Amino acid sequence: MNVVLFGEPGGEEEAWFPLLPDCQVLAVSAGKKSEKKNGISYVPLSAVRELEPSYGVAVVSHPYWMPVLRQWKPHAVIGLAYGAEASSDASFHYYRKALNRLCDAVITDSEETMLNLNLRGIPSFYAQPCLGTALDERCVELVGLCKANANVHDLRRSLQELASHKRMERTKGLLEAIERDPHNEALLSLASRYLYVEGRHSEAEHYGFQAFGRCVVANGSRCLSLYRWIAVVQARQGKTEDALNSFGVTAIQAEDKARYQRLIAAYDQQLHALVCADICRENGDLSYALELLERHPAPFDRSIRYQLYKETGQYPKALNLLTQDRPKEPAVEREKWLLFGEQEEQGGCVPQAVSFYLKAACIDQEVISNILRLEKVERFLAAYS
Numbered sequence: 001m002n003v004v005l006f007g008e009p010g011g012e013e014e015a016w017f018p019l020l021p022d023c024q025v026l027a028v029s030a031g032k033k034s035e036k037k038n039g040i041s042y043v044p045l046s047a048v049r050e051l052e053p054s055y056g057v058a059v060v061s062h063p064y065w066m067p068v069l070r071q072w073k074p075h076a077v078i079g080l081a082y083g084a085e086a087s088s089d090a091s092f093h094y095y096r097k098a099l100n101r102l103c104d105a106v107i108t109d110s111e112e113t114m115l116n117l118n119l120r121g122i123p124s125f126y127a128q129p130c131l132g133t134a135l136d137e138r139c140v141e142l143v144g145l146c147k148a149n150a151n152v153h154d155l156r157r158s159l160q161e162l163a164s165h166k167r168m169e170r171t172k173g174l175l176e177a178i179e180r181d182p183h184n185e186a187l188l189s190l191a192s193r194y195l196y197v198e199g200r201h202s203e204a205e206h207y208g209f210q211a212f213g214r215c216v217v218a219n220g221s222r223c224l225s226l227y228r229w230i231a232v233v234q235a236r237q238g239k240t241e242d243a244l245n246s247f248g249v250t251a252i253q254a255e256d257k258a259r260y261q262r263l264i265a266a267y268d269q270q271l272h273a274l275v276c277a278d279i280c281r282e283n284g285d286l287s288y289a290l291e292l293l294e295r296h297p298a299p300f301d302r303s304i305r306y307q308l309y310k311e312t313g314q315y316p317k318a319l320n321l322l323t324q325d326r327p328k329e330p331a332v333e334r335e336k337w338l339l340f341g342e343q344e345e346q347g348g349c350v351p352q353a354v355s356f357y358l359k360a361a362c363i364d365q366e367v368i369s370n371i372l373r374l375e376k377v378e379r380f381l382a383a384y385s
Helices: 045-049 062-072 090-102 112-119 134-148 152-180 187-199 200-219 222-235 240-250 255-270 272-282 286-295 302-309 317-324 330-346 349-359 365-382
Strands: 002-006 026-029 035-037 042-043 058-060 074-080 105-108 125-127
Touching: 002 062, 002 365, 026 045, 026 365, 045 062, 058 134, 058 152, 058 240, 058 302, 062 330, 074 090, 074 134, 074 255, 090 286, 090 365, 105 134, 112 125, 112 134, 112 187, 125 152, 134 152, 152 187, 187 222, 200 222, 222 240, 222 272, 240 272, 255 272, 272 286, 272 302, 286 302, 317 330, 330 349, 330 365, 349 365
Parallel strands: 002 026, 002 058, 026 042, 058 074, 074 105, 105 125
Antiparallel strands: 035 042
């Protein structure tokens, strides 16, 4: 098995990875010559492209590698969401979302990120930065699963089972900690989120209310965000009226007030699935929101479904929904070319993506920013070619 490290720009000569039995560890280097140091082989990108992809595991810490991974198609992709996630670069975050969808598993130093990714069906693992061996252990564990599961479907199932096992362990630990410290708002809130991901929604609601109560007592600043989370948990249980009322409590900003009025109108029309789906969508549970809307389609949910398909990278479905009404309108034409462009961009087909973006730019000049994003990624990859 070849473990290939796709790292950060400028850090090619400081690659890190635990050495594993029966594995060759390589790091993509901007240098043209191959060399070996501390058990890791530093090679140019051209050498990686020649490796047999079915025996390759990619460990990726920068999302601009995503087009290369789409083309090389290794047996498994493990993403590292560490540190650089604080970047304010919009292109970075766009590619990070695309990379997350491509990854078979993600290791992160943020428990919130881990839970959000698990909600989207992406096996994600938390490695505490304060524990020096935590990241090593996670990597060894995940690469071991990749080696043991030659079949892609078996690998995905094994990764999902491992992620679930880790969450269950953490949930048990949080509930035990709450027994010792029942008024700890942070523990109560985190337990609510873990229970939600585990499908224990009634318990999640209970601990969410407990966290909110402690926050009010302490006069903290996060009370409304906690109540919005309660709305999500209630929506997940089909408690539409309760969820709507809970969301209304948090609708302070003008945008939220307008959205609340739209949800009330939908509720009055008995479009309960639409109300619950929109509340879940806005708070990260995209999979359930989409499941609800596909199970209970309504005339007014097309814009929400469109955004969900686009956000989850389901471009053919998004395109089909987009063109059902008024396909020749300029705004629809612009979106159509944008969808085609994003699909080609994320597949690493740069000329085709540019062609589609130029067609969209004829309608809206701001689309040029997408072409500039492509150029940024091209410059990044050119340093390794």
